[in-house]
Amino acid sequence: MKSQDIFLLLKLASLAHRESVVSRLGDAVGPAAWQDWLPDEDGDPDLERSLYDSGFVSYESTSKEYGVRALAQSTGISKTQVGLALQRCYDVGLAKPDRLTGVPRANNKALLEFVVYGLRYVFPAKPGEVTRGIATGLGAPVLEGKLMTAGDLVPVWPDPLGNTKGVAVEPLYKTVTRAVRRDSRLYALLALADAIRLGQPRERNLAGEVLAQMLRDER
Incomplete structure (x- = not known):
């Protein structure tokens, strides 16, 4: 395991939440106002966040965010490392492909167990x-x-x-x-x-x- 694997798994969990909200409610509800930073220097809103906040994201468009290229763009992890991280997570049961769509899903129960009991020892x-x-x-x-x-x-x-x-x-x-x-x-x-x-x-x-x-x- 590498530290970016946990980072990627938490990103998958966040994407799954967004998808479930869209699926249940029919349109997107913006994330809670957890923020502790200034706007980017160029002042332009981020596409991913602005679409989500404004309610224009659909189930179909969020599904595309699970691709290796999209995950690399949203996390800053290289495409090669995203692929390797997903394989490591599949191998140890921290993630698995969705049965219907094939997109990567975090195993939230196992992820929680690892974070609570192992994270501070493996990645202090x-x-x-x-x-x-x-x-x-x-x-x-x-x-x-x-x-x-x-x-x-x-x-x-x-x-x-x-x-x-x-x-x-x-x-x-x-x-x-x-x-x-x-x-x-x-x-x-x-x-x-x-x-x-x-x-x-x-x-x-x-x-x-x-x-x-x-x-x-x-x-």
Whole structure:
């Protein structure tokens, strides 16, 4: 396993949630307002997010996002590495092709188990220097106000467009900050994974509960 495999699996989980919303409701409902960054310097809205937010995404168009090329574009992982990551995940049961469509699906139950019980040992994280970036872990909007004490410096992924001053934490993959600006639900999922990587038992338990609920919502 490589760290980008978990990143990719969480992206698949986010895509599945989007697809299920479209399938149930007939049009897209924009993601929750989890954000901790400034607009991109060119000021142009991202196509993926703007289509989703405005309700123009259909079941058919979201299905196309599962292709290797589309996954590479949305995550920043190369096409070759996306293919290899999917194969590794298939081999260990963390993902499998959909029976009807053949698109890759994360095994959310197994993914949750790995993140909660194994992620911090296989891909450990530790705080670094104080910097500007995108809040993660307990400092992220998905866990806002939970278990943090006044004056704590929150963990951040270093990024010049980030809104928060905090302690640097290396993300699971180098392109995470770009990818989460295109998908705020992916941001929440990765931030919860970081809370488990970084946190004490009480913090890990809280993040695990929230992550479990989000992954249940995505089935």
